[in-house]
Every structure is written in C-alpha cells, then in structure tokens.
Amino acid sequence: MAAPLLCARDLQFMLYELFDSESLTQRPRYADHSVETFNAAIDTAQSIAEKYFLPIRKKVDEQQPTFDGKNVHMIPEIKVAVDAATQAGFVSSTSDYELGGMQLPLIVAGVASSYLSAAGSTTMGYLALSSANANLIENHGSAEQIETWVKPIRSGRFAGTMAMTEPSAGSGLADLTTTAIPAGDGTYRIRGNKIFISGGDHELNENIVHLVLARIKGAPAGVKGISLFIVPKILVNADGSLGERNDVALAGLFHKMGGRGQTSTALSFGENDGAVGYLVGEEHRGLSYMFHMMNEARVMVGTNAACTALTGYQYSLDYARERLQGRLPSCKDPSSAPxxxxxxxxxxxxxxxxxxxxxxxxxxxxxxxxxxxxxxxALSEKERLDAHTLLDFLTPIIKTWPSEYGPKANDLAIQILGGHGYINEHPVEMFYRDNRLNPIHEGTTGIQSLDLLGRKLPMNNLAGYRAFLATVQSTIDEALTGDLAPIADNLSGAVATLEKTTEHLLGAMLEKPIDLVMANSVKYLELFGHVVIAWLWLRQGLVAQSGLAAKPHEADTHFYLGKLQAMKYFYNFELPLIDVWSKNLLDLDATFYEMDNNWF
Amino acid sequence: MAAPLLCARDLQFMLYELFDSESLTQRPRYADHSVETFNAAIDTAQSIAEKYFLPIRKKVDEQQPTFDGKNVHMIPEIKVAVDAATQAGFVSSTSDYELGGMQLPLIVAGVASSYLSAAGSTTMGYLALSSANANLIENHGSAEQIETWVKPIRSGRFAGTMAMTEPSAGSGLADLTTTAIPAGDGTYRIRGNKIFISGGDHELNENIVHLVLARIKGAPAGVKGISLFIVPKILVNADGSLGERNDVALAGLFHKMGGRGQTSTALSFGENDGAVGYLVGEEHRGLSYMFHMMNEARVMVGTNAACTALTGYQYSLDYARERLQGRLPSCKDPSSAPxxxxxxxxxxxxxxxxxxxxxxxxxxxxxxxxxxxxxxxALSEKERLDAHTLLDFLTPIIKTWPSEYGPKANDLAIQILGGHGYINEHPVEMFYRDNRLNPIHEGTTGIQSLDLLGRKLPMNNLAGYRAFLATVQSTIDEALTGDLAPIADNLSGAVATLEKTTEHLLGAMLEKPIDLVMANSVKYLELFGHVVIAWLWLRQGLVAQSGLAAKPHEADTHFYLGKLQAMKYFYNFELPLIDVWSKNLLDLDATFYEMDNNWF
Structure with a gap:
C-alpha cells in the first residue's frame, strides 16, 4: 500500500481551476512568481514531507516528549524535520524577500504546507506557530523588535509561541490575571501562570519568543485592560547574541490524546524576579494585536483539520481498493470471489x-x-476592503466547519478499515485523535458560534453577511443558465432558509432575552457552514462541468465526475439538514435556555 | 471532584419504574429473589467497581499488555480486579443456582455489571466474554462439555473467548479458511490463524477455552459449511486437572486506540501437530450456535457503549458544575464574577x-x-415467543444505536472540558477512545444495517417489525390521553414516516436491483433507531409525568423534570432528522450505488 499523502490533481484543481491563483502573478508583490515557481514550492514541501515528516510520523506519536523536571526531551528526528522545513523556507514562505522570505501568496503557501500538515501535523505545528508569531510582531512591533525577534525566527534560530490561556481562564480571556509591572527602563516584569502553551519549551531552537497576554497594574477590568508582551525564554543582548536565561520556567507537560509530537506546556512566568517583557504596540490593546495572530491561527486550525481529513480519506480509499472482503447483496454464490x-x-x-x-x-x-x-x-482599495470584510465575517466558519467535519471524516476512515482501523498498524486512529483538538483550541466551537451570531453578523450594519450573500448569488446566477441549474435552485432555497433564519434572529435580538437568542448559536453556525460548503461544492461542480465539456483525457474525466458525485452527496444528504436546524432557530427553541442545573 | 460512576437514581428509575423488574420475582425462576436481593447484587457490583476497577482505570489504559515472544504480561492489578468480580459471582450472575450462579434476571445482572463497565470496561471485558462463552456451551454443548468447560469458567478457573475473525475474513465469515480434520477418536485437529481475539491469551486464569469457527474438510462453501469447536489453550485430563499444552500459540498482540486493558490477539492454531478441538453440537451448524453468543455479545456491546456514555456524562456534568468560566451573553460587566x-x-x-x-x-x-x-x-409460551421475535428484530438496533451515539456523547464530554478534556488528567478522552470500538466489533454498523433491512425486516412475514409497531402504538395510545399528547402525536408522525419508508423499500426489493435498495441501509437503521429511542423517551416521559403527579420530594421533582427536558431535546433536535433520512430512502438515492471506483 502506498496511499498518497494528498491528491496532487485535486490541489492543482483547487489552486488553478477553482481559485485562479495564476492571476496573482499579475500583482506587483508576486510579479517574480509564476505557476512554475508556485509548483516548485509545493513540490519542495511534498519532498520534505515525504522524506522527513512521513517516516517519523508514527514514532512521533508513540514517543511523546518527556520532562525531567528541568528540560524537555524529544526524539531527535523532530529537529531534523523542523530544520529541513525551516531551511527550505517554510517559516517565511509568505514574508518579504528582504526578510529572507519566499514572498509567496498565502493560498500557495497554504497548499505547500498542507503536505507538511498531512505528513506530520504536530511537527508542522512548531513551524506554523513560529511563523504566525513572527507575522504578528512584523505587523505590530517596533522596528527594533522586528530586528531582534522576527529575523531570528524567520531564519530558524528562534521559535515563537502564543501564551494566552491560564488555569482559571480558558475561553474567558477577560479574567486573565498575569500581571506586568513597569521596571522603569521601558521593560516590564511579567508574573503569572499559563497553560496549554503549544511548543512552550523544547530544544529545537536556540531561543523561544513567547507572546504573552498580561495586565499592566491598574489596567481596566475585562478584555480592554490586556496588553501584549514579548517574553523570551533567553534574553538577547544588543548584538543579537544570547544573554541570560529569563525568568520563565517550564512547570510541566500535558499528555494529550493526539498531536503528541508538539509539547503542550504549563509555563511559570516570573516566579523569582519577574520575567522581562517588552510591550508590543500600545498598552491595553494587546488583545486586538493577538487577534491578528489568532485570526491567522484560526484559518490554520481549519486548514489542519481539513488536511488531516484529506489524508485520512486518501488512506482509507487506498485500503478500500486493495482489501478483499464479502460479496454484494445481489451475489448469492459463496464460491464466487470476494x-x-x-x-x-x-x-x-x-x-x-x-x-x-x-x-x-x-x-x-x-x-x-x-x-x-x-x-x-488586491489592486484596488475597494477590493482589499471587501476581502477584509468577507474574511473577517467568515473566520469563525473557516475555523469551525473543518474542525467539526474533519474528525467526522476521520471517523469514517476508521470505520472503512474496521478492526484494522482501530489499531496502530494504520494511521487512521491517530488522525482521529489528532483532529479532535481542532474544535477546542483557538476558540472552541461554542466561542466561534457566539462570535458569528453575536458579533460578526450584526457588525458594520451586516456588511460581512451581505457581502457573503452577494458572492453566493453571483455563483447561483452563473449556474442557473447551465446543466447545474437544479443544484443552483437547491442552493437558492438554502440561502432563502438562511436569510429567513438570520432575519428572525436579528429581530429577536431586539425583543427577546439575549441569552435565549444566543442559546442555539452553535446550530446557527452549523447551518451557515453547510450553506457555505454547499456554495463551494456548486463552484467545484461548475468547474468540473466545464472541465468535462472540454472532453479531457480519461483520468481527468474520472476526476471531474468524482467532483460532481461528491457535490451530489452534499446536496442530497447534508444540505437538507439545514431545514431541521432552521426550524430550531426559528422556534427560538428554549430547551437549553430553560434547563435547570438541578434537573440534570 | 467526585463524579459518580453512574446515576444511582436513574438506575432505580429504569429498573423499577420504567421496566417494572419487580414483577419478575413472580416467576418461578426468580421466586427466591426480591427488590432487596436485586439491589444487593447491584450494590456489590458498585462496591467492586469502586474498590477494584476505578482506582486502576487510568493505569490499565496507560500500561497496556506486552508480549515477550512467548507470554503476555499485564499489570497485576487487573487479576485482582477480575478475581474480585468473579468471586462475587459476576461470571455466573444469571446462571442456575446448581451451576453456582446467582440466577438473576438478565436485566438486573445488566444493571449490576454496568458499574463494572463504567469503572473499567476493558477489565469487565474478560468477565463478559467468559460468561457469554459459558452460556453458549451450556446451551449447545454436551453434558460432558458443560462439566469440563462451563463449570471451571463459572468458578473463575478458566476464561473463555470467541475466535471468528481471520486475517482475510473480517466481516466476510463465509470466506473463513481455518480447517478441522477428524482425528478418528471423536476429536478434530484445527489449523488456521485468527485475529482480533479479545482475551486470546493472558495469565488471569489457569486455562482459556476458545470457541473456534472452522471448516471440516469437505464441508460446503460459504456459511453453511462452518462448524464450531472448543479448543482449549491447555488440554484437560479426565479428572478435570490440566494436561499438556494444546497446539495454540500467541502470534502477537494488537495495539488498540482504546480498550487497552483487554488483550487483542493474533492466535495460530495447529502450527505443529494441529490443535485438538471438540465439536460443539452438529457439523456445519457452527455459525448458528455462534450467533447464540453473538446476539448476546451484541446486546453487551450496546450496553458497554451506553455505560461509557453514561459515565462520561456524569463526569462532564460534575466538571460543568464546578468549573468557573466566562459570563452569560446578557452580562456586560467584566468585573462581575464568572x-x-x-x-x-x-x-x-x-x-x-x-x-x-x-x-x-x-x-x-x-x-x-x-x-x-x-x-x-415469561409465563406463557406466547409471551416467550413474542419476546423472542421482537428481540431478534431489534438486536441490530440495540447493538448499533448505542455504539453510534455513545461515542457522540463522549465527544461532547470532551468538548465541555475543553483543553482539559483532551489530556489524560481526566478520563473523558479515554472514554472517547474506548467507545470507538463499539461500532466495529461484533458486526460493524454496515453489517448490522444489512441484517436489519435485508434479513430481520422481511423475516417471518414482517413479524418482528409488526410486533414493534404494535408495541409502540400501545404507548402512543396511552400517552394521547394525557399531558404528553403533543409528544405522542409527534411520535405517531414519526412512526408513519417509518412505515411509509419501510413499505417503499419492501416494494423496491421486488422491483429494483437489490444492490440499489440496500445501498442506503445504514440510513434506514439510523431512522429506525431514532424512532425506537423516541419511543423509549416517551415512555420515560410518561413515567416522569406520573411521578411528578404524585408530588414527590424536591430531588425527585428535579429528576423527573430532567427526564422530561431530555425527552424534549430528543423530540425537538433529533427526531426531526428522520424526515431527511426518509427522503433519501424514498428517493432510493443512487449516489453511492452509481459512484464509480475510478471517480474517487
């Protein structure tokens, strides 16, 4: 058996047929790029994934990092893999040439890193966090901070983390208690405990740059009193060389069900003299900066969930094509071949x-x-603003839908392998464990749903929502004139259901207790997500349909027919579920709202 | 935190309020029993679960059995726990007093062993398999076989297994290739390889009695040429003492995602001289005997899935009541308490x-x-026959619905704990891993669905199906006269949907390709399962309603209100899904049937 990590044909379909990424080369930033350079980056990632990540995937899962009370130990192969990917440029694939980057579009970098994700999502995790950390400092830090911290991260000397969660404040960031006291020299002393910090300690890099949320003494309560600090594991001298150890200590490692290669740590900041921290941007605006990283991280979480689903699909497909078992219901001859x-x-x-x-x-x-x-x-300011509006609106769905349906896909991969899927001779049980983190980290499904319904929807006079509807309508209009008109009709009905439901909820927000209106927000996100995915399947169907019209060779004919059949699956078996969810929402179903703690 | 393993009030509700188990004491077989003796058995199981099973649950999961090439090694605490439960009678709780049993009704024994399942489903697995093995031999073996094998199993000297699966024949039993050759002395020599044999080797007992499916030389092809053999690990002398080692060798252990305490083994039978086997019952009728054990095992699998879901629910409930986090959407004051x-x-x-x-x-x-x-x-033959008919019909649903929805419950338990649910400081991630086996073993969900639609439904002129409909109708009739009439109406509509769908499928079986009709059989089982569960929730609601009418004390009032709210959840959020599934079935949706292997 040699299942591919991902379907290369599908990646090309997505990049160039569905999303027309070639057109990006007309933008000044990507002028030196071409389809050839895009594909070369993807090929490089695939080679590194197959050479360094895939062979150690099982070992990484089985031999999780250990803590001897002082240092973290992990199998040395992880560093070899991380270094190979770093040297090939995958911590700086989208950043400027001047910063040593490849200056690739995000969409191309995303496809490239999908190979790394599919072959070793936890090993990839170190790189992804470092990259997102550097992106944040690049956007909100000072020139000196970029020089001191970003450059060494991009080159692979340093790693980066984000440190938000505290023992008593997981989803409730408003309650975080880590403190920052001005030291009088422009720096701060940070004190507090953080948990679930991915990559919070290891020896893969010379230094680790933590981005830490903390409260400056006297700051307002709640999220408006949170500031952001750079807190390195090891202090850095003016010339960039490493100085003393900062007052940041590893308190312990968590043992996760999946994603075992990436350390999940408890960190103590400032147990002795206070950890030296450097304020990023302005005081009390830390959470808005962190959301820069977090929004990026949310798309990354969705992508990781999708990649784990994709690779599990490829694996179970390969198994299903090779495994002999049983006969069709129509076959009554036990001596016939299975x-x-x-x-x-x-x-x-x-x-x-x-x-x-x-x-x-x-x-x-x-x-x-x-x-x-x-x-x-994008070339015009309007296009840039429109994209920003739509992306901001869709982020909770981009994070959540793949995170909820990716594990469902992996569940089916196990089921196809049967008993063989439940044991560690095959990787599908690991995919299932790995993927289960995604509905939790970077904002749970519950948090994302409150964000969508309570914040993103009403924001700016429904601007994001309206932008989405307009975009979908243009696809429907296009499809209504062709062979996929029945599917377009179907989507049109689903959009009408979404609109009716949305208007009802917006009205209820004015008239009913807000806690009741928000009580079914997860159903709203699920409904919205299904409409978004149905729209994207119609778009894939339209491309497949026109691909078929061009009478391609046999392999492409099969590929396009498969796309149409998957679209059909989604429209026949998944999309109709929104009617049930819509009814729950239109009823303002109070089952959860009215449930009493004592009744459980 | 000290979450109960199970909700004791709920077990009492189920046993005595919902299923009126006290009435069983009027039957001759249970005449010596009373509610007090029933509860004493349950209390004993709870004590053993809390004293021996629960404290080692995490260790059992983390230190799975190892194989040194010759023997299996496991932590000694497992034997202590198995011995304690055996000595308390839980390998023979339902068998005759003369055989050393407690002669309990299955429903009471089921509740008792639920505590063992919830506290350590894999440790419990050894006992459950031994018990089912002994039950089979008791029903189909000779008096000598009962003497030689059943008695030592009931007393805990021997353990029992079932050995069906082979490397190339998992769900496809028709293709199994293990052979049996008459040795001329009434015994047989067995040769072949079996995999995924739970408890296939260990040192918890003096001996292990394998029930092995094999083909006698010259037997017909397919399932009608399979015979059943007792093949012990160690041969037994005429006086019951242990003799020579039989030709049965452990080839290896599988490493499972969950259920790690119970060995899953590959066994080689007869690699040297052939393993000595003793035919059970008649030649070529082995599969029908094995189904005696398998039907029992299928109900056990469902029960295990349900217990793992119940205990995960209790754990996450306890956590949710203690964990402080965030504020309600209506609260805008960040300085208020979480x-x-x-x-x-x-x-x-x-x-x-x-x-x-x-x-x-x-x-x-x-x-x-x-x-x-x-x-x-049951006292009359008609009642016994009717119960047989309905049980036989419902078995695929009893096995499957809990196995599919139990893991969904455990998934939600993880989500409630958030990041804390994903790490091994809490058991919910283990429940999730453990429960994932249930949709696979003892017949996958796909196999159960084919059994329901293709075999159990049409069987005996729809007798089982009609018996189910009549039973449900009597509940509806009862409910229509009271406060739950709207729920009864709702169930009535769901039954009509089920009937319309069923009739359509039965008609299609006569007119359309059978492979097309069976293509959506999993949806049919899911639809049927939802109607069954909705019916049982109405029954629970009726009991709760009349409990409330009696104006009970506060704790019972809360308990009954909780039952009604859970019923409401099922009717508002789950039952409406059957309309979507019904439409797929009424359309004879051909999406899967028409999908071509090359299109994936």
Whole structure:
C-alpha cells in the first residue's frame, strides 16, 4: 500500500481551476512568481514531507516528549524535520524577500504546507506557530523588535509561541490575571501562570519568543485592560547574541490524546524576579494585536483539520481498493470471489462523505487564504476592503466547519478499515485523535458560534453577511443558465432558509432575552457552514462541468465526475439538514435556555 | 471532584419504574429473589467497581499488555480486579443456582455489571466474554462439555473467548479458511490463524477455552459449511486437572486506540501437530450456535457503549458544575464574577444531548435484557415467543444505536472540558477512545444495517417489525390521553414516516436491483433507531409525568423534570432528522450505488 499523502490533481484543481491563483502573478508583490515557481514550492514541501515528516510520523506519536523536571526531551528526528522545513523556507514562505522570505501568496503557501500538515501535523505545528508569531510582531512591533525577534525566527534560530490561556481562564480571556509591572527602563516584569502553551519549551531552537497576554497594574477590568508582551525564554543582548536565561520556567507537560509530537506546556512566568517583557504596540490593546495572530491561527486550525481529513480519506480509499472482503447483496454464490470493499455501496458512502467533507473544508480554507491575499494585495482599495470584510465575517466558519467535519471524516476512515482501523498498524486512529483538538483550541466551537451570531453578523450594519450573500448569488446566477441549474435552485432555497433564519434572529435580538437568542448559536453556525460548503461544492461542480465539456483525457474525466458525485452527496444528504436546524432557530427553541442545573 | 460512576437514581428509575423488574420475582425462576436481593447484587457490583476497577482505570489504559515472544504480561492489578468480580459471582450472575450462579434476571445482572463497565470496561471485558462463552456451551454443548468447560469458567478457573475473525475474513465469515480434520477418536485437529481475539491469551486464569469457527474438510462453501469447536489453550485430563499444552500459540498482540486493558490477539492454531478441538453440537451448524453468543455479545456491546456514555456524562456534568468560566451573553460587566459553565446554554446543550443519547441508549439495552428475560422465563409460551421475535428484530438496533451515539456523547464530554478534556488528567478522552470500538466489533454498523433491512425486516412475514409497531402504538395510545399528547402525536408522525419508508423499500426489493435498495441501509437503521429511542423517551416521559403527579420530594421533582427536558431535546433536535433520512430512502438515492471506483 502506498496511499498518497494528498491528491496532487485535486490541489492543482483547487489552486488553478477553482481559485485562479495564476492571476496573482499579475500583482506587483508576486510579479517574480509564476505557476512554475508556485509548483516548485509545493513540490519542495511534498519532498520534505515525504522524506522527513512521513517516516517519523508514527514514532512521533508513540514517543511523546518527556520532562525531567528541568528540560524537555524529544526524539531527535523532530529537529531534523523542523530544520529541513525551516531551511527550505517554510517559516517565511509568505514574508518579504528582504526578510529572507519566499514572498509567496498565502493560498500557495497554504497548499505547500498542507503536505507538511498531512505528513506530520504536530511537527508542522512548531513551524506554523513560529511563523504566525513572527507575522504578528512584523505587523505590530517596533522596528527594533522586528530586528531582534522576527529575523531570528524567520531564519530558524528562534521559535515563537502564543501564551494566552491560564488555569482559571480558558475561553474567558477577560479574567486573565498575569500581571506586568513597569521596571522603569521601558521593560516590564511579567508574573503569572499559563497553560496549554503549544511548543512552550523544547530544544529545537536556540531561543523561544513567547507572546504573552498580561495586565499592566491598574489596567481596566475585562478584555480592554490586556496588553501584549514579548517574553523570551533567553534574553538577547544588543548584538543579537544570547544573554541570560529569563525568568520563565517550564512547570510541566500535558499528555494529550493526539498531536503528541508538539509539547503542550504549563509555563511559570516570573516566579523569582519577574520575567522581562517588552510591550508590543500600545498598552491595553494587546488583545486586538493577538487577534491578528489568532485570526491567522484560526484559518490554520481549519486548514489542519481539513488536511488531516484529506489524508485520512486518501488512506482509507487506498485500503478500500486493495482489501478483499464479502460479496454484494445481489451475489448469492459463496464460491464466487470476494470483492474489493470499495465495491460495497456503504463503503462508497463513507468514502464520498469523507471526500465531500474534506475537499469542501479544504476549499473553504483556501478561500480564506485567497481572501487574505486579496485583503493584502488586491489592486484596488475597494477590493482589499471587501476581502477584509468577507474574511473577517467568515473566520469563525473557516475555523469551525473543518474542525467539526474533519474528525467526522476521520471517523469514517476508521470505520472503512474496521478492526484494522482501530489499531496502530494504520494511521487512521491517530488522525482521529489528532483532529479532535481542532474544535477546542483557538476558540472552541461554542466561542466561534457566539462570535458569528453575536458579533460578526450584526457588525458594520451586516456588511460581512451581505457581502457573503452577494458572492453566493453571483455563483447561483452563473449556474442557473447551465446543466447545474437544479443544484443552483437547491442552493437558492438554502440561502432563502438562511436569510429567513438570520432575519428572525436579528429581530429577536431586539425583543427577546439575549441569552435565549444566543442559546442555539452553535446550530446557527452549523447551518451557515453547510450553506457555505454547499456554495463551494456548486463552484467545484461548475468547474468540473466545464472541465468535462472540454472532453479531457480519461483520468481527468474520472476526476471531474468524482467532483460532481461528491457535490451530489452534499446536496442530497447534508444540505437538507439545514431545514431541521432552521426550524430550531426559528422556534427560538428554549430547551437549553430553560434547563435547570438541578434537573440534570 | 467526585463524579459518580453512574446515576444511582436513574438506575432505580429504569429498573423499577420504567421496566417494572419487580414483577419478575413472580416467576418461578426468580421466586427466591426480591427488590432487596436485586439491589444487593447491584450494590456489590458498585462496591467492586469502586474498590477494584476505578482506582486502576487510568493505569490499565496507560500500561497496556506486552508480549515477550512467548507470554503476555499485564499489570497485576487487573487479576485482582477480575478475581474480585468473579468471586462475587459476576461470571455466573444469571446462571442456575446448581451451576453456582446467582440466577438473576438478565436485566438486573445488566444493571449490576454496568458499574463494572463504567469503572473499567476493558477489565469487565474478560468477565463478559467468559460468561457469554459459558452460556453458549451450556446451551449447545454436551453434558460432558458443560462439566469440563462451563463449570471451571463459572468458578473463575478458566476464561473463555470467541475466535471468528481471520486475517482475510473480517466481516466476510463465509470466506473463513481455518480447517478441522477428524482425528478418528471423536476429536478434530484445527489449523488456521485468527485475529482480533479479545482475551486470546493472558495469565488471569489457569486455562482459556476458545470457541473456534472452522471448516471440516469437505464441508460446503460459504456459511453453511462452518462448524464450531472448543479448543482449549491447555488440554484437560479426565479428572478435570490440566494436561499438556494444546497446539495454540500467541502470534502477537494488537495495539488498540482504546480498550487497552483487554488483550487483542493474533492466535495460530495447529502450527505443529494441529490443535485438538471438540465439536460443539452438529457439523456445519457452527455459525448458528455462534450467533447464540453473538446476539448476546451484541446486546453487551450496546450496553458497554451506553455505560461509557453514561459515565462520561456524569463526569462532564460534575466538571460543568464546578468549573468557573466566562459570563452569560446578557452580562456586560467584566468585573462581575464568572459563572459555573453549566450556566452557559451551549454547555447545557452538550449535557442534555449526552443525557438524551446515553439514557436513551441504556433504556434500549435494558429493553433488550427485558425481552431476553421474557423470552426465557415469561409465563406463557406466547409471551416467550413474542419476546423472542421482537428481540431478534431489534438486536441490530440495540447493538448499533448505542455504539453510534455513545461515542457522540463522549465527544461532547470532551468538548465541555475543553483543553482539559483532551489530556489524560481526566478520563473523558479515554472514554472517547474506548467507545470507538463499539461500532466495529461484533458486526460493524454496515453489517448490522444489512441484517436489519435485508434479513430481520422481511423475516417471518414482517413479524418482528409488526410486533414493534404494535408495541409502540400501545404507548402512543396511552400517552394521547394525557399531558404528553403533543409528544405522542409527534411520535405517531414519526412512526408513519417509518412505515411509509419501510413499505417503499419492501416494494423496491421486488422491483429494483437489490444492490440499489440496500445501498442506503445504514440510513434506514439510523431512522429506525431514532424512532425506537423516541419511543423509549416517551415512555420515560410518561413515567416522569406520573411521578411528578404524585408530588414527590424536591430531588425527585428535579429528576423527573430532567427526564422530561431530555425527552424534549430528543423530540425537538433529533427526531426531526428522520424526515431527511426518509427522503433519501424514498428517493432510493443512487449516489453511492452509481459512484464509480475510478471517480474517487
């Protein structure tokens, strides 16, 4: 068996047929790029994934990092893999040439790093965090901070983390208690405990740059009194060389169900003299800066969930094509040969559902990257603003839908392998464990749903919501004139359901207790997510349809027919569920709101 | 934190209020029993669970058995726990007094062993398999076989297994290749390889009695040429003492995602001279005997899935009541105190869904036990036959619905704990891993669905199906006259949907390709399962309603209100989904049937 990590044909389809990424080369920032340079970056990532990440994937899962009370130990192969990817430029794939970057569009960098994610999502995690950390400092830090911290991160000398969560403040950032006291020399002394800090300690790099949320003494309560600090593991001298150890200590490692290669740490800041911290930007504005990193991290989480789903799909497909087992219901002759299990309709159900979830989720994440590229580099200010508006609105869905449906895809991969899927001879049980983190970190599904319904929807007079509706309508209009008109009609009905539901909830916000209106917000996000994915499947169907019209060679014909069938699966089996969810929302169902703690 | 393993009040509700188990004491077989003796057995199981099983649960998960090439090694605490439960009678809780049993009804034994399951499902697995093995031999073996094998199993000297699966024949039993050759002395020589044999080797007992499916030389192809053999690990002398080692070798251990305490083994039979085997019953009828054990095992799998869901629910409920985090959407004051997370509507959603899944699934499994008791001991032959018919029909649903929805409940328990749910400081991630086996073993969800639609439904002129409809109708009729009439109406509509769908499929079986009709059989089982669970929730609601009418003390009032709210959850959020599934079935949706292998 040699299942591919990802379907290369599908990645090309997404990049160049669905999202027309070639057109990005017309923008000044990407003028030196071409389809060839884009593909070269993707090929490099694939090679590194196959050479360094894939061979150690199982070992990384089975031999998780240990803590001897002072230092973290992990298998040395992780450093070899991280170094190879860093040297190939994957901590700086989107940053400026002058900063040593590849200056790639996010959408291309996203496809490239998908190979690394699919081959070793936890090893990839170190790189992704470092990159997001550097991006934040690059955007909100001073020139000196960029020089001191960003450059060594991009070159792989330093790593980066984000340190938000505290033992008593997980989703409730307003309650975080880590303090910062001005030291009089422009620096601060940081004191507090942080937990679940991914990559919070290790020896993969010379130094680790923590981005820490803390409260400056006297700051207002709540999220408006939070500031952001750079707190390095080791202080850095004026010439960039390493100085003394900062007052940051590893308190322990958590043992996770999955994602075991990446340390999850408890860190103590300032147990002795206070950890030296450097304020990023202005006081009390830390959370808004952190959201720069967090929004990026949320798209990354969605992408990771989608990649894990994609690679599980490829693995179970390969298994289903090779494994012989049983006969079709129509075959009554026990002496006939068993069939490959891919011939069983129920196995095809589980494969098609995986394809619909995984490729739908991946398309959504690529849309997120495309919007981020447009926000940064589209030629007109209006295009940049429009992209920003739509991306901001869709971020909770880009984070959540793949995180919820990616694990469902991996669940089906296990089921296809049966007993063999439940044991560690195959990686699908690991995918299932790894992917389960995604609905939790960077804002749980519950938090994302409150963000969508309570904040992103009403924001700016419904600007993001309206931008989404307009975009979908243009796809529907295009499709209504062709062979996919029935699908377009179907989507049109779903959009009407979404609009009716949304208007009802907006009205209720004015008239009913807000806690009641928000009580079913997860259903609203799920409904919205299904409409978004249905829209993206219609878009994939339209591309496939026109691809078929060009009478391609046999392999492409099969590929496009598969896209149309996955679209059909989504429209027949998934999209109709929104009617049930819509009814719950239109009823302002009070089952949860009225439930009393004592009744459980 | 000290979450109860299970909710004792709920177990009493199920046993005595919902299923009226006290009435069983009027049957001759249970004449020596009373509510007091029933509860004493349950209390004993609870004590053993809390004293021996719960304290080692985490260690059992983390230190899985190892194989040194010859023997299996496991932590000694498992033997202590297994011995304690055996000595208390839990390998023979339902068997005759003369065989050393407690002669308990299955429904009572089921509740008792639920504590063992919740506290350590894998440790419990050894006992459950031994018990089912002994039950099979007791029913189909000779008097000598009962003497030689059953008695030592009941007393705990020997353990029992079932050995069906082979490397190339998992779900496809028709293709199994293990052979049996008559040795001329009435015994056989068995040769072949079996995999995924739970408890296939260990040193917890003096001997292990394997029940092995094999083909006698010259037997017909397919399932009609399979015979059943007793193949002990160690041969037994005429006086019952242990003799020579049989030709059965452990080839290896599998490493499972969950259920790690119970060895999953690859066994080689007869690599040298052939393993000595003793035919059970008649030649070529082995599969029908094995189904005796398998049907029992299927109800056990459902019960295990339900118990794991129940205990995860209790754990996450306890956590939600203690954990402070965030504020309600209506609270805009960041200096106000954070609330217990049970106050958040979305956490209540996740708790109520768990309650509805877990208690619904457990009620279904107890119904299965009640039907098995009625089948064995109801006073009239008609009652016994009717119970047999209904149990046989419902078995695929009793096995599958809890196995599919139990893991969904555990998934929600993780989500309530957030990051804390993903690490091994709490057991919910283990429940999630453990429970994932249940949709696979003892017949996958796909296999159960084919069994329901293709075999159990049409069987005996729809007798099982009609018996189910009649039973449900009597509940509806009862409810239509009271406060729950709207719920009864709702169920009535769901039954009509089920009937319309069923008739359509039965008609299609005569007219359309059978492979097309069976292509959506998993959706049919899911639809049917939801109607069954909705019915059981109405029954629970009726009991709660009449409990409330009696103006009970405060704790019971809360308990009954909780039952009604969980019922409401199921009717508002879950039952409406059947309309979507019904439409797929009425359309004879061909998406999977038509999907081509090349299109993936």
């Amino acid at each position: 069939v490959n299990i891919v011939e069983h309709a129920d196995v095809r159900r589980m494969l098609l559902a995986q394809k619909a979830y995984a490729e739908g989720a991946f398309a959504l994440c690529m849309l997120g990257s495309q919007l981020a590229d447009d926000k940064n580099t | 609330v217990n997370i049970v106050e958040h509507a979305d956490v209540r959603r996740m708790l109520l869904a768990q309650k509805a899944y877990a208690e619904g699934a457990f009620a279904l499994c107890m119904l299965g036990s009640q039907l098995a008791d009625d089948k064995n001991t």
